[in-house]
Amino acid sequence: MRKLLPILCLFIVVCFLSCTSEDKQVAENIKTYSNTWDEVINNGKLELINNTHFDERITLLMSPENIVGIKNVQDFYANYLTGFSNIEFTIVDIFGQGDKIVKHWNFKGTHTGEFFGISATGKSVDIDGVTLVSMKNGKVSQEQDFMDNMAFMQQLGILSNPDNIRVINTLYDAFAAGDIPAVLDLMDAKVVWHEAEGNAYADGNPYKGPEAVSNGVFARIGKDYDYFNLTNIQLHEMSGNQILATLRYQAKSKKNGTVIDAQVAHHWFLKNGKIIGFQQYVETKQLAEALSK
Known part of the structure; x- marks a missing residue:
């Protein structure tokens, strides 16, 4: 029993250090991710979608086709920055485990420019969503957004309220x-x-x-x-x-x-x-x- 005690202590120390290291990495991932998207959306800094913060093969899981690569992701989000003014992007809640992050967000803005080919309607939007994120070596490697697209289109005036x-x-x-x-x-x-x-x-x-x-x-x-x-x-x-x-x-x-x-x-x-x-x-x-x- 005495011989096993040092081994047990060592195992506990290793587990503690491992957990501490993992928690630290999650915290760093969340901080980097949150700060980056705050600058990109609220301050219009599309240039921060780069290989410093994003994996070269960053993938946005979409239907019917995924968006892959830094330049394509930049082009995708440029639609939001040119399509809307008075933008307020808020991360309501965010947490993670390992290389995974879950983000609850809110987007507000006024549709005053072309948005994915939709001419300005002058309508205001206020929409909530959730994003599942995968990190790789401290960089964003994959994202998948979940939001009520019908409600979004209704707020833009593209679709009518079924009520x-x-x-x-x-x-x-x-x-x-x-x-x-x-x-x-x-x-x-x-x-x-x-x-x-x-x-x-x-x-x-x-x-x-x-x-x-x-x-x-x-x-x-x-x-x-x-x-x-x-x-x-x-x-x-x-x-x-x-x-x-x-x-x-x-x-x-x-x-x-x-x-x-x-x-x-x-x-x-x-x-x-x-x-x-x-x-x-x-x-x-x-x-x-x-x-x-």
């Missing part, structure tokens, strides 16, 4: 039920509303804000018609968070008993689940006849 259809459906259901407060609640406080040119209610164009829409449009409909129904509603999703609705107005005038059956289109504009704009297209001749004395 937009539900919002407009809810509005039409509320209107059918006579629940005007519920209709108004779906509108942004700064909604801009346009009635069709030639419609008597266009005298207030553009109506700005839910209260103006309520007083200038909905209150007048209630005063002018015995009933005013929206039928045959079909919704068509468009890019840029827009919805086109095709439908018919079926109504009866209080003034002269004229019955309307008019073809209509509604163009809706949405942002963050709220209606920010509206344009009406309708056969105004029927509406004019219904409101004539």
Whole structure:
């Protein structure tokens, strides 16, 4: 037993030194990695993507094709630096083990330049993601990003929010039920509303804000018609968070008993689940006849 004691002590010392050395290397990897990407993204120093900080065969795991090599990685990230202004790149959390690093990050910016061929939209983005990193001899050798690309495209206005259809459906259901407060609640406080040119209610164009829409449009409909129904509603999703609705107005005038059956289109504009704009297209001749004395 006494003979084994020195061997055991030596083993413990070796393990301790090995663990300490490994922990030190992980800490150095994290520090180098974090500082490098902070300078590259926040300060635009693409030149730091070089063979000092990155392996010559640095690989970004992508679909359908990986990006390999320092120059190609530089070109890839140049899209972010030329495509966005007001950039804020934050490493929310980062940890590692051995030659592996996991990074939780956040990217904010305004799309004011060309981004992978997409012309500037002026939209702001705020997106989170995770990156799996492999290090080799203190240099970055491989990265794989995970983020919600659909949410990213929606924030850019390239893809529409899939919830937009539900919002407009809810509005039409509320209107059918006579629940005007519920209709108004779906509108942004700064909604801009346009009635069709030639419609008597266009005298207030553009109506700005839910209260103006309520007083200038909905209150007048209630005063002018015995009933005013929206039928045959079909919704068509468009890019840029827009919805086109095709439908018919079926109504009866209080003034002269004229019955309307008019073809209509509604163009809706949405942002963050709220209606920010509206344009009406309708056969105004029927509406004019219904409101004539």
